[in-house]
Amino acid sequence: MKRMHVDRARGLRRNMTDAEHLLWRYLRNRHLMGSKFRRQHEIDRYIVDFVCPETGLIVELDGGQHAEMLAADADRTHRLEALGYRVLRFWNNDVLTNTEAVLEVISGAVARVAPHPSPLPGGERE
Template sequence: MREFKPRNTTRARELRREATPMERKLWRYLSGGALGARFSRQMPVGPYFADFLCRELMIVVELDGHSHDLRLAHDAARDCFMSEAGYKVLRFTNADVQSNVEGVATAIQLAIEARRQDRSG
């Protein structure tokens, strides 16, 4: 049995305050349920923090900057943990958001619709 660990809300708050420009840009598309589902920023999922999380549909959206190129094994372990916990993980690069934020938003919206369809049977 795992020992209960309280959520690190202080760290989550710091991460939200220190959001990258691309996280802020994508948040404008995700906030307020604009794509048909409610997302929260920098939410704890196990030992990790999801950049964006839809609890209802268990969708995680991750934005990868240059530092992620050096952390491929860490990101793979993180994705595996989240997938095994039932989350659908969507990864986009900062370049994707910079050059085609509407396309990224459409991809997320399609994932939302697919997840709803899967859950409705």
């Protein structure tokens, strides 16, 4: 089963959509705010388009076929969020025609990394 997911992820990386190629140019090699993104990465039983493991952010790009899969996409998003990830979804057309706005939303999400779950008692002191 694991091998099948690895092979599927490799195939998806080799056959990315135009929107995925464009966005990957901005996300790869820590170009966006120094954050490391992976593409077509396996999480649980899903292969997500892009994930930044250090911030727990997933970016999914949806083509026209997703207009008919809204319930399935919502379930997928809910399951990924239950695993502790934040999920951003964009239409391929938005990535292709309004790239800067998409990158601003992703940058904002990367910048909003949750505070440490166990802050020092009594706040920070010097």
